[in-house]
Amino acid sequence: MHQQGILKTDDLITRFFRLCTEMCVEMSYRALAEQQQHTPATSTAIIRAKCYHNLDAFVRLITLLVKHSGEATNAITKINLLNKVLGIVVGVLIQDHNVRQLEFQQLPYHRIFIMLLLELNAPEHVLETINFHTLTAFCNTFHILRPTKAPGFTYAWVELISHRIFIARMLAHTPQQKGWPMYAQLLIDLFKYLAPFLRNVELNKPMQILYKGTLRVLLVLLHDFPEFLCDYHYGFCDVIPPNCIQLRNLVLSAFPRNMRLPDPFTPNLKVDMLSEIAIAPRILSNFTGVMPPQFKKDLDSYLNTRSPVAFLTELRGSLQVSHEPGNQYNVQLINALVLYVGTQAIGHIHSTGSTSSMSTITHSAHMDIFQNLAVDLDTEGRYLFLNAIANQLRYPNSHTHYFSCTMLYLFAEANTEAIQEQITRVLLERLIVNRPHPWGLLITFIELIKNPAFKFWNHDFVHCAPEIEK
Structure with a gap:
């Protein structure tokens, strides 16, 4: 190919890969259409094998070209070529998705991406040197193809981002956890797509499968x-709708592997005596970014x-965006305000040398x-505010301890039973779903119902x- 001058100019490279991708995709569509015309005797496996035969050969060619483009040590040329190829496949996919709509097939694209990912993560010296750049290129590609942009590709997309090799490479093998923010962004892309369906509980069969996945x-x-x-719990809880109790509990139940959680049901458990309770957790989401500059200035002041003083009286208005219920x-x-004021x-x-109590x-x-x-917000606003506090009730750390005390204090000092009822609701609805339950949630609730000072019963x-x- 080098001798034939096919890779001489950018335009020629682009044209070559675009035509190759379109031909491979076209062959797959033809094979899949053939299957629909024939009896079920032409089994899915045979048709798939036929498609894969062409697609895998194309991927092998891409891999060889990426490996051998430029000098052996020149990583930039290799990555540039990979980015170009990925961009071309994305372009073909999006156009195909827009033109065919309901007739769109994920199979050829899924196969190209997954085989390319596996080939380029093979244990080879040439590939190891560009490994992080390769993963970055795939992350950018998946972010462009997120479900809100190409809904017809969603199932294949989730399979790609949850592939064991991809997860392991992104979260375990990237130096200094460089892959973490990129992977967090892909999960946020997924939650954002699911959010409106979950918020309105519109879970038809395809959405149920996606939710389960x-x-x-x-x-x-x-x-x-x-x-x-x-x-990244903060960034995830920010986009998970308030009614998705279990989804959020899964995120909030995580705790560092080197930590032993004390049993929350231990009689007379002294939380403030735990050594971890003074240590602040790491939060890698930029939560103050959503605050308008003037609001943040007044808040700090x-x-x-x-x-x-007007800051307090105007606070409810600052948090309101419309008069539409829900x-x-x-x-x-609200989430940012609660976490910022708490920290x-x-x-x-x-x-002052004290600890939270x-x-x-x-x-x-x-x-x-x-x-x-707690007093000024209406029912909807207060529910969101209490949820923001409950999102910080996690494993033993200084945030969990402070917000647990805050929740109990708001209960004890409430001037109406409505506030106490809502606090109970926010805690209870997170505990009556299937496990796991966050540790901080359990200790807060147990304290509330067992400590006679709160007169809970x-x-x-x-x-x-x-x-x-019961």
């Missing part, structure tokens, strides 16, 4: 890379000086804000349904 991917991550879920509030801003409060308490978290600008939100709402009482 998503749960399985999360279970794999929870088992093999729990630290990854710990570090209020936390430092308790002025401007979509009244800027959920991302500032913890810093303030630690700077029911007595040290009170009478501060931080608690003013939380109490104001004296409230009417506890007895409104036998299931709750």
Whole structure:
């Protein structure tokens, strides 16, 4: 091919790979159409083998060209060629997806990507030197093809991002966890696509299958890379709809593998005596990024000086975006506000040499804000606010401890039973689903129902349904 000058100019390279991709895809469509015309005797396996035969040969050719393009040591040329080829396949896929619509077939594209991924991650010296760049190229490609952009490719896409080699390479083998933010972005792409269907509980058969697949991917991550879920829990919970209790519990139940969780049911468990309780967890999502600059400025000013006083009275308005029930509030801003105020409060308490407790978290600008939100917000807003607190009740760390105390304090100091009922609801609905349950959630709830100071059992709402009482 070099001798024939096929790879001489950019235009020739592009034309060659575009035509090759289109021919391979066309052959696959023809083979799949053949299968529909014939009796089931031409089994799916035979037709697939026929498609794979051509597609795999094409992938082998791409791999050889990437490996041998440029000098043996010139990684840039190799990666440029790979990026070019991936871009061409993406272009063909998107055009095909738009033209054929319901007739679109994922099979040829899935096979090209998966075989290319496996070939380029083979244990070979030439490939090892460009490994991280190769993974970056695939991540960018998958991000471009995310389900919101190419819904017809969704199943194949989930299979690609959850392939064991891809997960292992992205999360275990990248130096200094460089692959983590890229992989987190792909999961966020998946949650964002699922969100409207889950929020409106519109789960037709295809969506149910996709949801089940998503749960399985999360279970794999929870088992093999729990630290990854710990570090990015904020970004994930930000895009998972409030009604997806179990999906969120899976993310929030993750804890570092080197930690032994104390049994939350231990009688008289002294949480504040645990050594981990003073250590802040790592949060790799940029949560202050959603705050408007003026809002952040006023917030910081209020936390430092308790002025401007108007900040508190205008807070509900700052969080509201519409008057449409169910979509009244800027959920991302509520989540960011709660975590930011909490981290500032913890810093303030630690700077005085204390630790979080029911007595040290009170009478501060931080608690003013939380109490104001609990009292001032309507039912929808308060539910989102309490959910944002509950999202921080995870494994033993300083955030879990502070927010657990805050939740209990808000319950104890509530001026209406409605607030206490909502706090109970937020905790309870996360505990009545199947396991796993986050550790911090359990200790908070156990403290609430066992500690006589909270008079939990004296409230009417506890007895409104036998299931709750039970």
